[in-house]
Amino acid sequence: MVERKGIGHPDTICDQIAEEVSVELCKYYLEEFGTILHHNIDKALLVGGQAKPKFKGGKITQPIELFIAGRATLKAQGKTVPIDEIVQKTAKDWLKKHLRFLDIEKDIRIFPKIREGSPELVELFQRFSTGEIPLANDTSFGVGFYPPSSLEKKVLEIENLLNNTKTKDKFPFIGEDIKVMGLKEGKSTQFTIAIAMVDRFMLHIEDYQSKISSIKHFLSTSLELKEAEININTADDYKKESVYLTVSGTSAENGDDGQVGRGNRINGLITPYRPMSLEATAGKNPISHVGKIYNYFAFELSKEICQLGFADTAQVFIVSKIGMPITEPTILEIKLDHRNASNEDIQKLARKKLEELPQIWKKILNAPNPFEPFGN
Incomplete structure (x- = not known):
């Protein structure tokens, strides 16, 4: 999931x-x-x-x-x-x-x-x-993994497509508040999608129903999801005309509240079958707050290990101790599948990435969206 x-x-x-x-x-x-x-x-x-x-x-x-x-x-x-x-x-x-x-x-x-x-x-x-070298301002940990699974990629693709500017030009009634849940069980894949539909574009209940169908068809054909089950706004009751309508395109106007740290992790996803941190990384300083920079580090190291061909998959776990230099973690563990490199090569890469940590703030400040490493 x-x-x-x-x-x-x-x-x-x-x-x-x-x-x-x-x-x-x-x-x-x-x-x-x-x-x-x-x-x-x-x-x-x-x-x-x-x-x-x-x-x-x-x-x-x-x-x-x-x-x-x-x-x-x-x-x-x-x-x-x-x-x-x-x-x-x-x-x-x-x-x-x-x-x-x-x-x-x-x-x-x-x-x-x-x-x-x-x-x-x-x-x-x-x-x-x-x-x-900055000193860690917290005792915390970071985790990362790479590459994303096919289901993780599809969940990202669905939301990115629905909130794409060109899609909004074609379907202006699609609001920005979109939540996608992907589930794979054996050979079966299903996506349950909540879309805040914008009321000014809806004439009546039949028009709403037709527009939901048009979104399903668009997703199915655009992302090759013909074999997947796609469900949109499953709480809708067409007979009672109780449907997911919003004035502004977000449930924040009426149906829902929000809080930092309750949403997507640093990779843009919520992945309970993967190593995850509950750390709220958003807004933390990019210099010394290990709750932020260690999660970026873990993602970047796992990605680079795979892109260099050192392994097919990688998971990285790193822990800090408050008051210690950010380049000196208490522990750094790397788990690999189908490793194609020596321990020495992997340790050399890890040390290099640790030495770069005092400069990671430049990447964070200059990234178009630092919360989308899988999507970039």
Whole structure:
């Protein structure tokens, strides 16, 4: 079984905005102070609003509320960091870009709750600005695996296709809040998909039903899923006309709340049959927070092992100890299937990747979407 929560799911909204705030704050620190300062903007809670969707178009009656909390350096070199303004602008820019039918000024309220960090964690972080190897600011672990299975690939492909710009041009009634659950049992494969349908494009119940059928046909033919069972919006009751309609294309307007860390893992998926971390990586600083960078490291090392032909599959497990250099984990374990390289070659690669850890922040800041390594 494999699950993915799409870009408009309330949990994904929280993850993405928390991460985007961290990225923008890093850029601000670099521009104003020449270095990234201590921060962790890794808590966000979305409180769903109230809405009255209906065929041909309804309305949102009570706005969504988004609380963004964390710790950051708010003063440096005699300057005050405009943290609330950074959070507000970053969140609104992200929402405008990704949720087509949400009125950003009327239908959502954003509440920044950023405070100063604890002195001991700030002190651990300060080695970075002097060019020294950062010290781990937590005792945590990271896990990664590669390559993705055929089911994992298909779950990603389905959500990516449904939220693709060209698909939205063809089917504008598909909202951004899409959740895909893939299940493979023997030779049987099924996908259960929840799609927040946009009410203004629906004339009546028969039109809604027809549009659901058109999505099924599109998926089946576009992704070669003719042998798979595809179910969409299975809670719908056509006789009672009780169906998954939304005004804005996201259940956040009425049916669901969201929180950082409850959605996709660092690889863009939820994979209970694979090694997983429950760490909420979004919004954590990319310099010394091992809860974030060790998960990136584990994914990158497992991927590189396979791409170099050292093994067919790889799993990586790495544990930190707070206060120790991030390049010196307590343990690093690598599990391989069909290994084609010596222990010496694999250890050499692992050491090389560890030495690169103090620079991993550059990849995270410059990635188009750091939460999509399987999809890139």
